[in-house]
Amino acid sequence: MQELIDAFTDMREEDTARIARELIDSGTDPLEVLEGARQALEIIGKRFETGEAFIPELLMSGEMMKDISSYAKPRIIQGSVEVAKLGKVVIGTVAGDIHNLGKDIATTMLDINGFDVVDLGVDVPVRTFVDKIREIQPDVVGMSGLLTLAFDAMKETVQAIEAAGLRGSVKIMIGGATVDESIRDYVGADAYAPTAMAGVSLARQWKGIV
């Protein structure tokens, strides 16, 4: 397993894929292999926070994780115990904005850190956010936007969540290159996440997880 983690954190894509397959094919529980990959991704996440890993490393980590998941998940033995999810997150890029990269990185990092994430995609209408929150009852809502024009869409979405009587049951974070504390205040969100890892920390904090 250490060999898998080392290959993963060294960003050796082909070695990581080969070792994961060898482990599963030789009888290692696929859930254990997924847990090994998750630990590797957590190391990459920490390196990102300390400035030793960057966006390419996060993206490659996401790709390697998807590859391992696609091989492991169909081979999970029925009845195996899966780790319980830490909480539910609904995330999307707000109406009128089609940028997705930051949101996709955040989705991957939240997912591997134990959250059950529903990604609504891009250009998500206000109404869809409200309907999905009502249906899924998440703990956390994440709104992404790159354009300055996204600020009003974020504000309208928060207001609609409030008007639907759902504001008190969710914590809302916003993210995007142009977002800062003044935009958080304008939009009415609970916090802003300057990076995907900051978003994970916020979600954990809100769930009371140290």
Add this chain to the structure above:
Amino acid sequence: MFTKPASWDKMSAAERRVARMNSWVEAKDRKFATPQAAENYRLRAQRVADLIFLKKPDRVPCLPWVAGFIPAYGGITPHDVMYDYEKLKTACWKYTEDFNPEYNVFSGAFNPGPVFDRLDYKAYSWPGHGVPVDRSFQTVEKEFMQASEYDDFINDPEAYYLRTYMPRVFGALGSLGMLPPLYATMELPFVPAFFVPMGLPEMQQALQALMDAGKEALRWATAMAEIDAPLFEVRGMPALPGAFTKAPFDIIGDTMRGTMGIMMDKFRRPDKVLAACERITPTAIRMGVHVATAADNPFVFIPMHKGADGYLSDKDFRKFYWPTFKATLLGLVNEGLVPWNFVEGGYNERLDVITDPDIPAGSIYWTFDKTDLTRVKERFRGWAAFGAGIPGSLMFTGTPEQVEAWIRDAIDTLAEDGGMAIGTGVVLDHATPENVRMMFEATERYGNYGAAA
């Protein structure tokens, strides 16, 4: 059009820069409506020339990059901007009347919707096509160049663009891929075969699409010239910039391989990335030289995307982004042009790299957003002029008093000895009119170098 002096080939880069700048400042071939307009123009142009050449200008220039604010203030939508040039004209003139900006920095921000419609453009969404009518155009993140096509591109970038990239990003030009090699026209017996595909129905449709798009582009260019003419002739507003280009890594990564594509290429095929960047560098230089010369304007705008803090490690920035970007900058500088680098994101981790001693002093302008401006001033003093970018969030959510305080503090700490302008950290789409007004007023109020202490 800039006319090169007879001694051009013998001139140094610095001499060429002075020649181009003087031509832009003097604007000898242009007519002004009044002597006052001519005086306004030359004073304002000289202010920017002094900024770039690291002399102390009469006052700190205000050089915001304003785009979507203009239609919003004028009560028109982003869709109107791209389809109704009369409404756009009215909005632009209302903005200049009400705010009295000194420089025309917005012309390049407005684009013709009908051209993209006719060509069935796939690399972007724009109002009414993929995004709502009240939203600006946005890039579509997609791999428009496949990973397997690096060699084709490296072997012949222009052929790749003509026969593979353009047919892919313009739905109406799909059959351009049928074009035979151009050198097939080298002898009389070879010429007819070259033209046979041009007669086929699908190629005729593509050629018709090119003609129609050309007509629409010309209609747009005429409208933009009608907007610009009084700004220059009556109000004496210098136009900035003159041309555009990009860093080679951004050329490959923005709308060819896409962000995901190029980031994965960094791991999977780094040698191809480097070779592709090197191959496109002469073109990146030529793009700037050709248009800036035609416009008789020395400034080449370069939006910088994928080299920002967090996007690449220091090692990867030095390996993948900087070398060919530096070569592009030096290529432009060698031709007497002034790169106008719009540094998007933070560049706090890049200051050591970009303050490269090979780049001559007084040759480039850099405008910053999320970067420590005090450190910029320390590193740039005596080397390059820079724009202190007011945060976009401040222009949108702040008060005029906060904007005034930001500008006053920036000028106090950064403007000593010249080499500094007030700019915006983002392209200004969203801002309050009061803050925009204060941005111009406060820069003038606090930025006068001749004022008594």
